[in-house]
């Protein structure tokens with residue numbers, strides 16, 4: 001299949017994605033193009049297919065049909081280990097809950113992906129500390145995730161997602177468990193950090209207030225990407 005080119009350089013594209021869970025359709029011909037450094041909010045009602053689209057884009061689940069292309073590579077043509085390596089080197093993830101390893105300190109959590117990518121402990125921890133400082137949570141470096149607030153934990157999770165300087169950050173309801181003040185702060189710091197490193201962000205949210213931090217909003221409805229609102233912010 002030829003990927004229709006919407007103009008400009010593309011980083012990540014989903015074209016005509018289809019995915020069902022048993023007899024439940026989740027994606028029904030979803031197409032979405034992401035450019036380098038672009039922050040895109042994926043909105044839509046509960047059950048519309050937003051998370052499934054994000055998981056397909058990130059190579060976490062395989063669509064039943066259609067294709068996902070990252071730079072010049074088709075994710076469906078890669079082996080599981082190639083896709084895992086790509087996720088570690090080029091993608092970062094922020095979820096709503098439970099993403100930090102409870103036994104590790106916040107510093108060790110942020111250093112972990114750097115260690116997995118081959119950095120030595122001392123280098124990984126010093127980079128992790130820089131990221132905790134940028135996310136304004138340096139003071140919790142030595143604490144375990146269970147000892148910090150929800151907002152602090154999410155900022156640690158953002159530091160961890162960005163520490164490897166990924167090209168794409170996938171964020172699935174990253175503020176869903178936070179009050180509005182903490183949610184705003186996490187979104188401001190996440191988008192500032194992504195703009196600093198040039199990472200694109202695919203942000204799943206159902207909150208307009210959160211989507212307002214994006215360059216562009218798309219709406220998922222019944223497994224299609226129905227509408228693109230170019231919000232020239």
Ligand SMILES: Nc1ncnc2c1ncn2[C@@H]1O[C@H](COP(=O)(O)OP(=O)(O)OP(=O)(O)O)[C@@H](O)[C@H]1O
Nearest residue numbers: 021024025026044045046047048049050051052053
């Ligand atoms: N693992 C699964 N097994 C079975 N059905 C699933 C699974 N994951 C998603 N679904 C179904 O697929 C459809 C799309 O789900 P998805 O989680 O992608 O939507 P969503 O827009 O992210 O929803 P929410 O906003 O509630 O998180 C829904 O009907 C959902 O019930």
